Amino acid sequence: MLTIENLHATADGKPILTGLDLEVNAGEVHAVMGPNGSGKSTLSYVIAGREGYEVTGGSITYQGHDLLAMSVEERALNGVFLAFQYPVEIPGVGSATFFKTAVNASRKHRGEKEYDAMEFLKVLKANRADLGIDDSMIRRALNVGFSGGEKKRNEMLQMVLLEPTLAILDETDSGLDIDALKIVAGGINAMRTPERAMVVITHYQRLLDHVVPDKVHVLSGGRIVNSGGRELALELEKSGYAGFGLEPSAAA
Ligand code: ADP
Ligand code: MG
């Protein structure tokens, strides 16, 4: 589903990704771990096509297509979902309206019937409660004034509604208390299907107690330096990144 080869990327002219390789198959959940400043968020930004991050070498292939040649909108419409470390706030746009627009755009793209307002409210209602999101949160402007945990749960709701083919979750677990962490992990687990792949980017192994990954990768200095099964995350937890000979990059 996703093949990243020898990826090099810069931000503000500074090299950040320095030859990153990653292969993810349908049905798999991969965890990408690494010290602060190793390039984890940059990897998700490059996959998202965020402005300011320039690919200077290598390739990203998604379902046989050159992902880097696709616009940001095309990536989303073709089932790529990205949950960011710092979710954006959109004043003046209600969460429900934002979600409905996004969900209908992707349904239309897939040749499915768009939801009308009543249908969408039903779908929303059926999914939000599982994520511990109450109705008042849905009525508020997207992410504005939301706590860290509320933003993350809202993002999970967005993911569940969009039914992506490939989901990249950047530190979705950061700033969550244990109850919110379990809710988010439950959301991720409920999304596991043989057709879908997920890349869970995380600094800590804590989330991986609840979401058991098929593979674990360690990112350091802008490339993947170690890959293994879930035991790798447990080893990292025990010895720390330093114990692995991995230092955070100087600028972190
Ligand atoms: P991580 O998510 O693993 O903590 P990041 O991808 O956020 O790492 O950052 C990797 C490195 O790139 C850090 O040293 C960071 O300061 C630097 N960096 C990230 N974005 C930019 C940017 N827009 N301009 C300059 N440097 C950046
Ligand atoms: Mg960081």
Ligand code: MG
């Ligand atoms: Mg980061």
